Amino acid sequence: CGRPGRPTDILAVGYELDPTFVKHLSKVMRACRDACRGAGVAFRGRAVRADFIAAAVEELSRPAPRARFSHAILNPPYKKLGARSATRRALRRAGVEASNLYAAFLALAVRVLEPGGELVAITPRSFCNGPYFRAFRALFLREMSLRRVHVFESRSAAFADDDVLQENVILCGVKGAPPGAVLVSSSRGPDDAPAAARLVPYAEVVRPDDPERFIRVVPDGAGKDVADTFARLPARLEDLGVSISTGKVVDFRARGLLRPEPAADTAPLIYPAHLDAGVVRWPRPGKKPNALVDCAATAHLWMPSGTYVVVKRFSSKEERRRITAAVFDPAVVPCARVGFENHLNVFHRRGAGLPPLLARGLRAFLSSTLVDTYFRQWSGHTQVNAADLRNLTYPPLEAMERLGARTGDRALGQAEIDSAVEEALGADAARGT
Numbered sequence: 001c002g003r004p005g006r007p008t009d010i011l012a013v014g015y016e017l018d019p020t021f022v023k024h025l026s027k028v029m030r031a032c033r034d035a036c037r038g039a040g041v042a043f044r045g046r047a048v049r050a051d052f053i054a055a056a057v058e059e060l061s062r063p064a065p066r067a068r069f070s071h072a073i074l075n076p077p078y079k080k081l082g083a084r085s086a087t088r089r090a091l092r093r094a095g096v097e098a099s100n101l102y103a104a105f106l107a108l109a110v111r112v113l114e115p116g117g118e119l120v121a122i123t124p125r126s127f128c129n130g131p132y133f134r135a136f137r138a139l140f141l142r143e144m145s146l147r148r149v150h151v152f153e154s155r156s157a158a159f160a161d162d163d164v165l166q167e168n169v170i171l172c173g174v175k176g177a178p179p180g181a182v183l184v185s186s187s188r189g190p191d192d193a194p195a196a197a198r199l200v201p202y203a204e205v206v207r208p209d210d211p212e213r214f215i216r217v218v219p220d221g222a223g224k225d226v227a228d229t230f231a232r233l234p235a236r237l238e239d240l241g242v243s244i245s246t247g248k249v250v251d252f253r254a255r256g257l258l259r260p261e262p263a264a265d266t267a268p269l270i271y272p273a274h275l276d277a278g279v280v281r282w283p284r285p286g287k288k289p290n291a292l293v294d295c296a297a298t299a300h301l302w303m304p305s306g307t308y309v310v311v312k313r314f315s316s317k318e319e320r321r322r323i324t325a326a327v328f329d330p331a332v333v334p335c336a337r338v339g340f341e342n343h344l345n346v347f348h349r350r351g352a353g354l355p356p357l358l359a360r361g362l363r364a365f366l367s368s369t370l371v372d373t374y375f376r377q378w379s380g381h382t383q384v385n386a387a388d389l390r391n392l393t394y395p396p397l398e399a400m401e402r403l404g405a406r407t408g409d410r411a412l413g414q415a416e417i418d419s420a421v422e423e424a425l426g427a428d429a430a431r432g433t
Contacts, residue, residue, distance in 0.1 A: 009042035013069075015052035022049045053087060053101075056108040060094040068114040074121040076105035097135035103127055107136055110143045115176040119144065125151060125167040126381045128215040129388055137213045141206060144173035148183040149205070151217050167381065169217070179206075186219040196220035212391055216378045226373045233393035237347075240397055242354065242362070244347050244386045246313065247340030248301045249292060257298060258289040266291035267302065269339045272312045275326040277411040278363055280310065282333045292339050302337035303346070305330045306353015309362045311345040311389065315382045322375050323384055325366040327359050329409065345386050358397070361404030361424070365395065368421040369414065399424050 016022045029045030036043035079101040081088045091104055098104040102123045109119055127133040150170040182205045185197035196219040205216055218224050251258060259266050262283060269292040274280050283290035292298055308328040315322050340346050379388060403424035
């Protein structure tokens with residue numbers, strides 16, 4: 001807390017819906033009152049059994065809102081909000097766009113803070129990147145200045161009872177304050193001492209040239225070296241002549257046209273299950289279909305045969321790498337056209353295939369420890385969005401082609417991939433020194 005001295009009085013309002021927790025909250029308020037009395041501070045506390053979102057929206061909808069708080073402490077619930085849900089509609093009345101309940105709580109808490117007010121919250125880390133939280137990041141970073149961010153590296157330790165499989169953060173910010181240094185730190189779980197901590201410039205956490213406003217948390221020097229390496233890489237995907245899209249085939253919308261095995265009237269349909277050791281292997285026995293009927297109803301779903309790089313949009317908690325990349329090789333899967341299922345990101349060139357050397361270099365680069373380490377600095381969950389991959393910087397075309405020539409179409413181990421990336425970029429650049 002930035003308060004220079006002891007307050008003379010405190011008014012606290014706690015919101016809770018569960019009647020059992022309201023009782024506990026009332027006990028906490030009484031304990032706070034007793035502690036403050038002993039310190040010579042007047043304390044008034046109310047435990048309110050009410051929906052904070054409804055209460056805040058109602059207050060913010062007044063012509064002259066009355067409630068303004070100096071501090072907000074939150075442990076908000078995690079739940080996705082449908083675009084047409086009543087909660088989402090209520091939030092829009094208050095000028096808030098949020099795709100998850102926890103982001104809605106944060107946004108409303110920001111809105112009811114007074115200028116100079118402080119906020120502390122423990123939340124999932126998913127708001128730090130990705131398109132679903134773009135509007136929330138814009139609101140939060142416009143109103144608040146981050147002062148501290150602590151990340152729990154375990155995907156389950158902090159919210160083990162809620163089945164939230166992503167990293168979690170504790171953040172502290174000040175409303176309306178100018179950007180200043182940010183203390184970033186990390187630990188494995190809430191019961192562990194911080195393993196690393198750094199005081200960093202604000203521009204290292206929220207880059208002024210980043211239109212997505214990603215929040216980057218780099219608590220150690222080694223991570224800073226990796227971030228510096230990516231800051232030096234000169235290319236964006238458009239500089240390489242590469243685009244990225246999600247797969248066009250949403251299987252439940254084409255259920256009657258899916259086939260377990262290829263036939264004369266079908267073309268290959270590629271799922272994440274077809275990715276194996278850096279290559280697409282098709283067909284494969286299993287629960288997922290291998291083909292889609294080629295007809296007028298599916299004509300808009302195909303891409304022409306060619307060399308593509310595909311990346312899983314979701315990683316499982318068992319996978320060591322956040323990014324799983326593979327090459328679709330038309331020599332391995334002969335076809336006139338191919339469909340990619342919606343759980344894949346597809347790298348292409350103007351809707352068609354990539355030059356093979358570039359595709360192989362791109363696969364190796366995305367599969368490297370260097371990229372995995374950097375990606376984890378601003379993505380703490382299992383989803384890999386096209387926007388995340390678009391936000392990366394990449395080696396120049398010549399280096400990517402050298403990397404493709406070095407790795408070829410063989411299945412490579414991690415050490416060999418990392419060695420090839422070092423060789424293509426220069427060992428110092430790949431290590432971030």
